[in-house]
Amino acid sequence: MFWADKVAEEVIKSGKYKPYWVDDMKTPSGFSHVGSMMGPVVHSMVYRALKDVGKEDTFTFVINDFDPADDLLPEVRGKYEKYLGMPLKLFPSPDPSFQSMGDMFAADFVGSIRNLGVEAEMLSSWELYHQGKFDEVIRLALDNAEKIQDIYQKVSGSRKKEAGWLPFQVICENCQKLGTTRVFAWDGEKVSYKCESNLVKWAVGCGYEGKISPFGGTGKLPWKVDWAAHWKVIGVTIEGAGKDHASKGGSYDIAMTICEEVFKYPHPFKLPYEFVLIGGKKMSSSKGLGLKAHDLVEILPPQLGRFLFARNGIRSQTNFDPVGTDAIPLLFDDYQKAADAYFDKGDEDSARAFELSQIGKIQKPPSVRFSVLAQWIQMPNMEEEIKKKGLEEWAKYARIWVERFAPDKDRFTVQKELPISARELSQKQKEFLRNIAKELDKKWEGEEFQTRIYDIGKELGLGGKDAFKAIYLSLIGKDHGPKAAWLILSLDKNFVEKRFNEV
Ligand SMILES: [Zn+2]
Structure with a gap:
């Protein structure tokens, strides 16, 4: 059973988490790293899984815009330093089209998760406090300051008690x-x-x-208390937490205990999840900033963005390292396989990963492999073919992959002049090219022409490898390339004829 369905089943079976209310949250203190979309996607999957078995459920997402700003973007250091410590909702926005820095980062993140089809209703923590909705829990927390300290100590085993400490x-x-x-x-x-x-x-x-x-928005609870308080105030019954918070004795456990023992509200269903590590070492060291959540929109179609976070489940950490690797084409391959599983009633988990990755109507993906498409977009005169096969949408992503992520071996350019590397061709290889040139006038289809090329080589006693190498060396200056017949057919006939005769 697919992991999200398993979670839904567990929630329902236990009978404790009604009404079903899924919630997640995020502090808008910077442009979020792409990996931070794991949480929203996990919650969206669980929300849909519950709906799919006929359960009424609600999905909210809290923007923790009451949190203090504790760091700055490098480009606004200096001028804005003096505001550090202010709530994000009061912190002046470097971009004048937003009222606060909190609003600016929130809009950025919300845009990114909306793109991935995360359908949650957005809530502002700042507003909840200012509407007086936290007044009751603030009183409870202040009246139980000692108890909260005891819980910190009991659960995490670390914090020392401070005389007179108050959770506000x-x-x-x-x-x-x-x-x-x-x-x-x-x-x-x-x-x-x-x-x-x-x-x-x-x-x-x-x-x-x-x-x-302390009431009505003059201040706020410290975050572990604040987290638990949100559950009670909103009525949350299911809220996950990333591995960083969900370790034993960590903030998730502390918040759960405060929720029960101080706020007298049953703690939400526990849903810890592991992250998809994006970028790995290469990205963080060489590019400095790494990929941001808003970058994913350009790199992957939204359904594949969801699929990236959903396909491997939540129990183990996985890596996705797109720079200079085939990670992106392989993700597309996986997605197509999952689509096949869905349409042909194959592997159930894959089919379900595909289904829950859809946004709106279920869309059948193209059947051409992404890696092939990435070659086509590098060949001249292939636009027609791409259009005819309805691949324009994916072609956009293939171009970005080739330009920004592909390893050198997957990039090629048809050379305007005869490449120097063509000098190493043998007499037989040259003859082979001239023989192909003679047949260019016929009306060829890709597959048929590919076979013919192979046969022309055979007639001269050339093995496939040497034959195709001759084509690549003379056209793109590399010893490998895309399927030769398609490459040749994508080019101007006279150009190829001239090239093959000039070697
Ligand atoms: Zn002051």
Whole structure:
């Protein structure tokens, strides 16, 4: 059974997670790495799997825009440094078309996951707090500060207890920073706080001391408490967590325990997942920034983007290293195989991975292999063929693969002048090319011409390898290339005739 269906089955069987409410969240603090789309896709798959067995369910996605900004894009360091520590929703946006930096990054990420068909209703944490929806959980957290510290200690086994610690941070009324304030007293109505200069390394507070009601959006809970609080406030019953948070005694466990013991709300269904590691070493070291979530839109059709994250399941980490490798063509191959499984009633898991990767109507992918298409787009005069076979959509991605990702062996250019490498051709190979030239005037189909080329070589006692090498060396200056007949037929007849006669 496909992993998402297994999750749905487990959820339903346990009977504990009703109403079915799937949720995921993300802090919009930068342009997200492409790997961060794993979570939204995993949740979308589970949401659909539940729907497919007839269960009514809801899917929300929380943008944690109340979180403080703790880092900056390299290009806006300097000028914006002074705002670090402010909630993302108050942090000025480097792009004037957005009201805040939080909005800017949120729009970027939401655009990327919408492209992958993630259908969640978007919620803003900032708004939930400001609508007063967190007031009850804020009171519970402040009243149970000791207990929360005990839970941190009990579950993670690390944190030392701090006398007077309170699980809340206020937006400083003087400098609007959140990350720098320490709440030190709670009288049941108001909290007392100080904006400290050295509470965190990444932001400097102003020293202001104040007293304020903690309700209605004046401040927020620290994140593990905040996470649990969201579950209760929204009514979440299923929320996954990536491996980084889901280790034993980690933040996921802590939040689950706070949820039950402090907020008295049953913890959501536990759904830890592993990541697809994208890029590997090559990408992070040589390109510095690596692929961003919004880059995937250009590299893969949306269905293949979903498929990339869904195909291997959530139990083990996998690698996808597209730079200078065949990873992308192989992903397309896998996708076509999964489509075959779906349409021909083959392997059930593959079929289901394909089905749940669709966005809207189920679309049958082209049958031409991506690697072949990547050759076609490098041949002149193949546009017609590409159009005729309905491959324009995939051709767009093939071009990008060839330009940005393909290993050198998969790139070729038909040479305008006779390549120097053609000098190494033997007499027999030259004769072979001249013999082909004589037959160019006939009306050829690809397969038939390929066979004829092979036979022409045989007639001269040339093996297939030497024969085809002659064609490649004289046209593209390499000893290998795409299927020779198609390559020749894609070129101007007179050009090939002249070339084969001039070797
Ligand atoms: Zn301050």
